[in-house]
Amino acid sequence: MSHVRDTSPKPYGVVAEFDNSDALLEAAEKVKAAGYRDLDAYTPIPVHGLTDVLEWKDDKLGWVVFFHGIAGFAAGYFLQWWTSQGLPVSNTALQVNGLLPYPMNVGGKPEFSIPAFFPPAYELTILLAAFGAVFGMIAFNGLPKPHHPVFNAACMNRASSDRYVLCVEATDPRYDEDEIVELMNGLGSLSVERVKTSEGY
Amino acid sequence: MANNPPVDKELLVGHHTNASLDATIGDIILNPATHNEPAIKTPIKGFMTSPWQIAFGLGFLLLNVLLLSIVMLVWNGIGVWGNNQPVGWGFDIINFVWWIGIGHAGTLISAVLLLLRQKWRNSINRFAEAMTIFAVMCAGIYPLLHTGRPWVAYWLMPYPNWLAMWPQFRSPLVWDVFAVSTYATVSILFWFVGLIPDFATLRDRAKSKFAQVAFGAVSLGWRGSAKHWHRYEHASIILAGLSTPLVLSVHTVVSFDFAMGIVPGWNVTIFPPYFVAGAVFAGFAMVLTFAIPLRKWYKLESLITMKHIDWMAKVMLATGLIVFYGYIMEVFYAWYSGVPAEMALLYNRYNLFDSPYSWAFWTLIITNGIIPQLMWVPKYRQNMKILLVVTTSISIGMWFERYVIIPISLTRDYVPGSFGFYSPTLWDIAMFAGTIGLFLFLMFLFIRFLPMINIFEMKELLHQMEHDDKHSHDHKENGKLATTAQEGAE
Structure with a gap:
C-alpha cells in the first residue's frame, strides 16, 4: 500500500x-x-x-496552589519534627542515608517545639504555593511555546x-x-x- | 469591572494610546541611543556623556571594589572586618538589615497595592520590584560572607549529610535563612510573571533579529490568549496574596534576630511591626530616589506623574511616623521596665557627653525623625530637590537606626567586664560601598535591558480611564449626575 x-x-x-x-x-x-x-x-x-x-x-489553578501550600506546610513541620525527634526505627539504616535525627535540648524546650518550628513551615508554605501558582499557570497555559x-x-x-x-x-x-x-x-x-x-x- | 473604582485622571498625563505607551517605554530598551541622552559635558570628550553612562560606570567601579573586598575577606578571614568580641555583629548585619529593608517597598507596591486595587502602582511597580531583587542580592552577600567560609554556606540548609547534623530550627538565624531565601525566590518569580506579556510586546516591536529571538525566548511564546490571560490574572492575584504575608514575615523574622535575644535594647516586643514599617519607609525613600531622576532622564513625566510622587511621599511620611512611634516606644519600654541595664542603654544613646555613640543616635533622630516631617507641606512634596534631600536623609537615617541598635547594645551588655568599643575598618566601608556599586550596576543594567515600567498594566490603566470617560459621558447624556460616588457604587 x-x-x-x-x-x-x-x-x-x-x-x-x-x-x-x-x-x-x-x-x-x-x-x-x-x-x-x-x-x-x-x-x-x-x-x-x-x-x-x-x-x-478554569479554576484548577486555585486548587493547585492550595495543595502546594498544604504540602509546603506539612513538609516544613515534617522536616523539623524528623530532624529533632525522628521515628523509633533502626538507627543504622538512617545513619547510612544521613537521615539520623539530631535532637537538641535548647533551654529545656520540647524536642518537637511547635511554636518555634512555625516560621520555617510558614515560609515553605508560601514558597511551594508560589511555585504552584507560577509553574501551574505556565503549565496550564501550555507555555513555553515559542x-x-x-x-x-x-x-x-x-x-x-x-x-x-x-x-x-x-x-x-x-x-x-x-x-x-x-x-x-x-x-x-x-x-x-x-x-x-x-x-x- | 463593577467593583473597580474610577481612577484618578492625573495618573496618566497627556494624550496616550497603546502604541504611544509601547514607544515611550519599549523604545528605551530597543533603541540604545536613548541611554546617551541627556548629554552631559565631561572633561574627556565622548567619555561618560550621559547620566546612564555615569551611573553605570560608577556602579561598575564600585562593583570592582566589592570584588576586591570579597577577595581580601576570604583570603584573610573575618579579621579584616571591625567586628570582634563583644561586637560579633557589625557592618555586615547593619548592611544586611538595611538592604533587606530597602527591598520591601517593591513587594509592598507590587503585592499589597495590587490587592488594594491601587492603580497608581502600575507605573512604579516594575522598577520597585527590580530594586527588591537587587537589594536582596546585596543583603544576601553579608550573611554568606559572615559565615567566614562562604563555600560551605549550604550548611545553613537542612540536607541529609554524613555529619549527621541538622540546623537548629529554634534559632531565628535559621528562620532568616528560610525567610530570606523564600523572599528572594518569590520576588523573582513575581517579577518574571509580570514581565512575560511585556517581553511579548518587545518581541513584536523589536527590529533586530537578536532582540526578537531573545525577547521571544523569555516571553515563553506569550500570545495574549484570553484563556492565558484568565489564568495569568488568577496567578497574579494569588502571588500578591502570598507575597503580602511573606513581606510582613521577612522583616519580622529579621527583627527576631534581635528581639529573641536578651541583649538590652533588643528584647523588645515592638520590634517586628517597627522593623516592617521601617523597611517600607526606607524602601519608598529608595524608590523615590530612583524615580525622580529616571523620569526626568527618560522623559517619563507623563507616566510617573506628580501625583505618584506626591502619594509616595505621603506613604513615606505615614510609615515614618510609625517608625518614630517605635523610637518613642523604645524609650518608654526602657524606662517602664525599670531594668538597670535597659535604663543604662537609654542613657548611652542620648547622652551627648558620656557615651561614644550618642552622635549616631541623634543623627538617627534628625535624619529619620525630624527631616521627613517636611513632607507634611504639600509644596515640598512637589519639589524634587527637597524630596531628594529627604529621601537621602531617610536612607542615611535607616542605616543609622541599625547602627544604633547593633553596636550600642553589644558594647554595653549586662557585664561591665564585657564592655567594648566598635569601629569599622577600611574593608567594612569598602564592602558597603561595593554593595551600593552592585546595586547601581544591576539597576542600570536593568534599565538598559528590561522595561522599567509595566507596559501592559499601563495599557490597562489607559483602558480604564477611557472607560471612565465614556461612562461619565453617558451619564451626562442621560441627564444624570456623573459623580465619582455614583460610579464607585456601580
Missing part, C-alpha cells in the same frame, strides 16, 4: 482584528451567537468579561500592542471558512485573515 504524506498547510482558523476591546467583546458575542464554540481571542491586555463571553472557565500557528496571521504582530484579535479555530464542528469570513467581515473588523498551519506534520 502506497502511503502519501500530506504536508500541505492545513487551515488553523479565521482571525479578525479590532482596534479596541469593546468591539472585540461585541464581535465575540455575535460569533458565539452564530453558534461557533471553538473561539479564542488574543489581546494586549486582559479584557474583563471575555472568558465569560467565550463561556470558558511558535504557535496563530502567529502566522499578520495581524498578530500587533496583538501585543494595540490590536484585539478574535479567532474561530478549525476544530470547531461547524467550521466553514467562507461563512466565517463573511460573518466576521460584517462585524466592523479592520481585517479578516485565513490562518494556515503546517505544524504537527
Whole structure:
C-alpha cells in the first residue's frame, strides 16, 4: 500500500482584528451567537468579561496552589519534627542515608517545639504555593511555546500592542471558512485573515 | 469591572494610546541611543556623556571594589572586618538589615497595592520590584560572607549529610535563612510573571533579529490568549496574596534576630511591626530616589506623574511616623521596665557627653525623625530637590537606626567586664560601598535591558480611564449626575 504524506498547510482558523476591546467583546458575542464554540481571542491586555463571553472557565489553578501550600506546610513541620525527634526505627539504616535525627535540648524546650518550628513551615508554605501558582499557570497555559500557528496571521504582530484579535479555530464542528469570513467581515473588523498551519506534520 | 473604582485622571498625563505607551517605554530598551541622552559635558570628550553612562560606570567601579573586598575577606578571614568580641555583629548585619529593608517597598507596591486595587502602582511597580531583587542580592552577600567560609554556606540548609547534623530550627538565624531565601525566590518569580506579556510586546516591536529571538525566548511564546490571560490574572492575584504575608514575615523574622535575644535594647516586643514599617519607609525613600531622576532622564513625566510622587511621599511620611512611634516606644519600654541595664542603654544613646555613640543616635533622630516631617507641606512634596534631600536623609537615617541598635547594645551588655568599643575598618566601608556599586550596576543594567515600567498594566490603566470617560459621558447624556460616588457604587 502506497502511503502519501500530506504536508500541505492545513487551515488553523479565521482571525479578525479590532482596534479596541469593546468591539472585540461585541464581535465575540455575535460569533458565539452564530453558534461557533471553538473561539479564542488574543489581546494586549486582559479584557474583563471575555472568558465569560467565550463561556470558558478554569479554576484548577486555585486548587493547585492550595495543595502546594498544604504540602509546603506539612513538609516544613515534617522536616523539623524528623530532624529533632525522628521515628523509633533502626538507627543504622538512617545513619547510612544521613537521615539520623539530631535532637537538641535548647533551654529545656520540647524536642518537637511547635511554636518555634512555625516560621520555617510558614515560609515553605508560601514558597511551594508560589511555585504552584507560577509553574501551574505556565503549565496550564501550555507555555513555553515559542511558535504557535496563530502567529502566522499578520495581524498578530500587533496583538501585543494595540490590536484585539478574535479567532474561530478549525476544530470547531461547524467550521466553514467562507461563512466565517463573511460573518466576521460584517462585524466592523479592520481585517479578516485565513490562518494556515503546517505544524504537527 | 463593577467593583473597580474610577481612577484618578492625573495618573496618566497627556494624550496616550497603546502604541504611544509601547514607544515611550519599549523604545528605551530597543533603541540604545536613548541611554546617551541627556548629554552631559565631561572633561574627556565622548567619555561618560550621559547620566546612564555615569551611573553605570560608577556602579561598575564600585562593583570592582566589592570584588576586591570579597577577595581580601576570604583570603584573610573575618579579621579584616571591625567586628570582634563583644561586637560579633557589625557592618555586615547593619548592611544586611538595611538592604533587606530597602527591598520591601517593591513587594509592598507590587503585592499589597495590587490587592488594594491601587492603580497608581502600575507605573512604579516594575522598577520597585527590580530594586527588591537587587537589594536582596546585596543583603544576601553579608550573611554568606559572615559565615567566614562562604563555600560551605549550604550548611545553613537542612540536607541529609554524613555529619549527621541538622540546623537548629529554634534559632531565628535559621528562620532568616528560610525567610530570606523564600523572599528572594518569590520576588523573582513575581517579577518574571509580570514581565512575560511585556517581553511579548518587545518581541513584536523589536527590529533586530537578536532582540526578537531573545525577547521571544523569555516571553515563553506569550500570545495574549484570553484563556492565558484568565489564568495569568488568577496567578497574579494569588502571588500578591502570598507575597503580602511573606513581606510582613521577612522583616519580622529579621527583627527576631534581635528581639529573641536578651541583649538590652533588643528584647523588645515592638520590634517586628517597627522593623516592617521601617523597611517600607526606607524602601519608598529608595524608590523615590530612583524615580525622580529616571523620569526626568527618560522623559517619563507623563507616566510617573506628580501625583505618584506626591502619594509616595505621603506613604513615606505615614510609615515614618510609625517608625518614630517605635523610637518613642523604645524609650518608654526602657524606662517602664525599670531594668538597670535597659535604663543604662537609654542613657548611652542620648547622652551627648558620656557615651561614644550618642552622635549616631541623634543623627538617627534628625535624619529619620525630624527631616521627613517636611513632607507634611504639600509644596515640598512637589519639589524634587527637597524630596531628594529627604529621601537621602531617610536612607542615611535607616542605616543609622541599625547602627544604633547593633553596636550600642553589644558594647554595653549586662557585664561591665564585657564592655567594648566598635569601629569599622577600611574593608567594612569598602564592602558597603561595593554593595551600593552592585546595586547601581544591576539597576542600570536593568534599565538598559528590561522595561522599567509595566507596559501592559499601563495599557490597562489607559483602558480604564477611557472607560471612565465614556461612562461619565453617558451619564451626562442621560441627564444624570456623573459623580465619582455614583460610579464607585456601580
